[in-house]
Amino acid sequence: MKTLEVWIEFGSTYSHVAVQRIEPLAEAAGVSLRYRPFLLGPLFKNVGWNDSPFNIYPDKGAYMWRDMERLCRKHGIPFQRPSRFPRNGLLAARVALAGEDQAWQVPFIRGVFMANFALDREIAEPECIAEVLREAGADDPQHWLTRAGEHDIKTRLRNDTERARARGVFGAPSFFAGDELFWGQDRIEDALSWP
Amino acid sequence: MKTLEVWIEFGSTYSHVAVQRIEPLAEAAGVSLRYRPFLLGPLFKNVGWNDSPFNIYPDKGAYMWRDMERLCRKHGIPFQRPSRFPRNGLLAARVALAGEDQAWQVPFIRGVFMANFALDREIAEPECIAEVLREAGADDPQHWLTRAGEHDIKTRLRNDTERARARGVFGAPSFFAGDELFWGQDRIEDALSWP
Numbered sequence: 001m002k003t004l005e006v007w008i009e010f011g012s013t014y015s016h017v018a019v020q021r022i023e024p025l026a027e028a029a030g031v032s033l034r035y036r037p038f039l040l041g042p043l044f045k046n047v048g049w050n051d052s053p054f055n056i057y058p059d060k061g062a063y064m065w066r067d068m069e070r071l072c073r074k075h076g077i078p079f080q081r082p083s084r085f086p087r088n089g090l091l092a093a094r095v096a097l098a099g100e101d102q103a104w105q106v107p108f109i110r111g112v113f114m115a116n117f118a119l120d121r122e123i124a125e126p127e128c129i130a131e132v133l134r135e136a137g138a139d140d141p142q143h144w145l146t147r148a149g150e151h152d153i154k155t156r157l158r159n160d161t162e163r164a165r166a167r168g169v170f171g172a173p174s175f176f177a178g179d180e181l182f183w184g185q186d187r188i189e190d191a192l193s194w195p
Numbered sequence: 196m197k198t199l200e201v202w203i204e205f206g207s208t209y210s211h212v213a214v215q216r217i218e219p220l221a222e223a224a225g226v227s228l229r230y231r232p233f234l235l236g237p238l239f240k241n242v243g244w245n246d247s248p249f250n251i252y253p254d255k256g257a258y259m260w261r262d263m264e265r266l267c268r269k270h271g272i273p274f275q276r277p278s279r280f281p282r283n284g285l286l287a288a289r290v291a292l293a294g295e296d297q298a299w300q301v302p303f304i305r306g307v308f309m310a311n312f313a314l315d316r317e318i319a320e321p322e323c324i325a326e327v328l329r330e331a332g333a334d335d336p337q338h339w340l341t342r343a344g345e346h347d348i349k350t351r352l353r354n355d356t357e358r359a360r361a362r363g364v365f366g367a368p369s370f371f372a373g374d375e376l377f378w379g380q381d382r383i384e385d386a387l388s389w390p
Contacts, residue, residue, distance in 0.1 A: 047252055057242055059365040063378055070385070170254040183258055186381040190265070 002031045002177070004191055007164055008109070009040040009172040010089025010096075010123060013054075013068050016113040018173040018185040020077040023106070029192040035109055037093035038161040040086075040172055046165065052086045068117075071185075078118035087116055088124040093157055094148035095129055099138070107136035197226045197372070199386055202359055203304070204235040204367040205284030205291075205318060206247075208263050211308040213368040213380040215272040218301070224387040230304055232288035233356045235281075235367055241360065247281045263312075266380075273313035282311055283319040288352055289343035290324055294333070302331035 006022065008015040019035075026033050044053070054061035065081055072079035092112045099105040111132040115121040121128050130141035138144055147153065164174070168181050175182040177194035201217065203210040214230075221228050239248070249256035260276055267274035287307045294300040306327040310316040316323050325336035333339055342348065359369070363376050370377040372389035 059363055063363060063365065063376060168254055168258060170252065170258065181258060
């Protein structure tokens with residue numbers, strides 16, 4: 001079975017669209033998905049940005065919010081422009097990494113994006129993440145919050161982010177079919193059908 | 196009949212993909228097209244860029260060239276990475292504006308993009324533009340090159356570019372269905388079916 005790597009940042013708007021629509025498409029294509037949480041912040045800093053480009057470039061930002069409304073309506077994805085953008089996805093990314101082999105990982109990932117981009121909740125806060133964990137089926141949210149703070153998980157997220165950058169990732173969502181990079185939720189279909 | 200405005204910059208890679216694939220889609224959708232040549236340079240200067248963002252941000256640039264190869268193969272569009280990027284689209288844009296009511300306008304527009312992105316020709320040079328005009332069916336290329344240098348055409352291109360910026364355009368290709376802005380060749384289908 002082919003595997004597609006799905007690189008996501010929990011603060012990224014178009015990652016919301018990607019994770020909410022990719023599962024049935026992957027199933028239909030017979031492709032398994034491996035979620036790779038990472039952080040855009042260090043990549044943006046690397047090119048001189050201290051904020052989301054959607055905040056730095058207001059015209060691009062205004063367009064993105066309108067585009068998100070249209071896209072989410074088109075795909076039937078709940079969406080509400082969040083009162084804070086971008087939110088810090090560090091804690092969510094660590095928890096998602098800690099849950100890599102857990103049944104709750106995928107519902108947790110989708111739940112965090114729903115919390116951020118449909119429910120306007122503060123995903124940087126442990127209380128919010130604990131609730132999303134519980135709703136995703138994790139028995140002991142506190143265990144996973146603690147686990148997310150351990151050294152190996154922190155190191156892993158840092159290394160994964162650096163590895164993404166080294167492989168040419170510059171935004172989210174990004175997808176790897178083998179070494180072939182695709183950027184943007186618009187490319188999901190192309191990435192899934194890549195030989 | 197609905198009309199879609201197609202804002203293009205002759206130096207822009209994804210504008211090549213857009214103009215080579217939009218005509219049959221528009222015909223099938225029953226939408227007429229109005230091409231609006233403009234210049235990205237002044238818009239980029241406005242946000243502090245003195246070059247294409249694909250040159251300023253090398254990872255984004257490397258990805259774009261690979262993406263162009265894939266996209267053009269997928270859509271059956273001739274493509275060869277040009278030896279110079281971006282080329283100056285000023286002359287081509289003025290000629291395209293001068294030819295707005297001429298039968299050669301659309302084949303000329305498509306021909307300039309082919310010259311730039313499939314034949315690696317210097318579209319900033321009058322000899323190249325004259326040849327594209329001839330191939331597009333213009334009887335007297337020299338007449339149109341002269342016409343392109345007249346005051347009203349120069350002013351019109353400057354005003355159109357400023358008007359695009361004022362309406363929220365920040366890249367190319369861009370499409371307006373009424374006042375609804377769509378950015379990128381990925382959005383052609385959505386733009387054509389916009390109510």
